[in-house]
Amino acid sequence: MTSSLPSCPFVAGQKITDPQLFVGRKQELELITSQMTALQPVSINVVGPRRIGKSSLLYHFFQTYEQRVPEPKRYVAIYLSLQEAQCQSEDGFYQAVARRLWHHLTVQRNPALIEPLKVNPFNRLAFCAAMGQYKRQGVLPVLCLDEFGPLFRHPEEFGDGFFDNLRSLMESGVLMLVVASHRRLDFYQRRHKLRSAFFKTWQVVTLGELTEAAAEELVTLPASRIPGTTAALTMQEQRWVRQWGGRHPYLLQLAAGLVYEARQLGQEMSWAKAEFEKEARLVSKPRGDFSSRLDCLAKIIGGLILLSLIVLVVMSLLN
Ligand SMILES: Nc1ncnc2c1ncn2[C@@H]1O[C@H](COP(=O)(O)OP(=O)(O)OP(=O)(O)O)[C@@H](O)[C@H]1O
Numbered sequence: 001m002t003s004s005l006p007s008c009p010f011v012a013g014q015k016i017t018d019p020q021l022f023v024g025r026k027q028e029l030e031l032i033t034s035q036m037t038a039l040q041p042v043s044i045n046v047v048g049p050r051r052i053g054k055s056s057l058l059y060h061f062f063q064t065y066e067q068r069v070p071e072p073k074r075y076v077a078i079y080l081s082l083q084e085a086q087c088q089s090e091d092g093f094y095q096a097v098a099r100r101l102w103h104h105l106t107v108q109r110n111p112a113l114i115e116p117l118k119v120n121p122f123n124r125l126a127f128c129a130a131m132g133q134y135k136r137q138g139v140l141p142v143l144c145l146d147e148f149g150p151l152f153r154h155p156e157e158f159g160d161g162f163f164d165n166l167r168s169l170m171e172s173g174v175l176m177l178v179v180a181s182h183r184r185l186d187f188y189q190r191r192h193k194l195r196s197a198f199f200k201t202w203q204v205v206t207l208g209e210l211t212e213a214a215a216e217e218l219v220t221l222p223a224s225r226i227p228g229t230t231a232a233l234t235m236q237e238q239r240w241v242r243q244w245g246g247r248h249p250y251l252l253q254l255a256a257g258l259v260y261e262a263r264q265l266g267q268e269m270s271w272a273k274a275e276f277e278k279e280a281r282l283v284s285k286p287r288g289d290f291s292s293r294l295d296c297l298a299k300i301i302g303g304l305i306l307l308s309l310i311v312l313v314v315m316s317l318l319n
Pocket residue numbers: 011012013014015016021022023024025048049050051052053054055056057218249250251253254
């Protein structure tokens with residue numbers, strides 16, 4: 001060790017892959033766990049705007065689910081981003097899933113779970129057969145599928161037949177999906193005129209900003225998550241970061257990283273603030289107070305118009 005300074009614990013831009021640096025989202029994690037362990041698991045659609053933390057949530061769940069469930073051997077959870085080039089065809093999708101399953105330790109330790117993945121060609125039929133075999137072994141595959149949206153760019157590959165097949169596996173309790181997308185799945189169904197019942201029964205989890213406690217946890221990293229460490233930012237720096245980033249996970253990470261960097265480089269805080277403003281502009285603020293106030297205003301105006309109409313009608317009747 002050359003320095004006693006803590007290294008920068010802030011990551012802005014990519015999903016959080018170090019579970020020790022992941023903050024909050026307790027309710028969402030509990031909900032996914034409870035669906036997974038239910039008698040009839042219901043698949044989950046995690047929806048939210050850009051950089052709100054969908055990928056981080058899915059990845060963190062995949063990393064930690066074994067500590068959350070009573071019998072971890074009964075589940076095999078994998079994480080797969082459908083943005084990968086391989087997932088542009090239906091067979092490519094099944095093969096990518098099979099590869100992730102193959103590398104899972106629970107699968108590696110059980111030949112009965114490895115064998116059905118060896119089938120060649122690994123297509124829809126082979127995938128269904130493999131999932132059936134997992135069911136017979138009492139194992140539930142939980143596929144955390146990130147970036148589901150790009151799938152719809154290939155309608156010739158991912159049509160009603162593909163979705164109906166997934167739906168029947170989900171319905172018979174053979175498979176559970178946790179899918180992240182910018183819009184709800186039924187939005188894509190309408191847009192792409194799909195008829196499959198796949199889009200019907202999902203539990204939607206809308207991801208918003210962090211809670212107050214989680215935002216505090218973030219700005220006091222790594223002390224808040226790693227025992228025996230100290231916060232990377234001073235109290236004053238933490239206050240600045242909270243002022244700039246509010247409770248938005250990405251904006252907080254961005255601000256914290258820049259404030260930390262400014263100190264390391266001996267830069268003024270105004271430099272960090274200017275850099276922050278530049279980067280933050282690329283992220284649309286989630287629907288917050290402003291739009292809800294607009295909604296409220298629209299309702300009040302609508303109500304007033306209705307009321308004046310009623311008064312006018314009553315007055316003309318009286319006249
Ligand atoms: N739970 C979290 N703990 C700490 N930081 C987080 C958390 N969630 C999100 N972040 C911060 O937000 C950034 C964006 O997160 P992530 O990539 O998961 O968002 P996303 O919703 O998947 O974005 P996109 O829609 O662009 O795919 C991360 O790089 C990180 O800085």
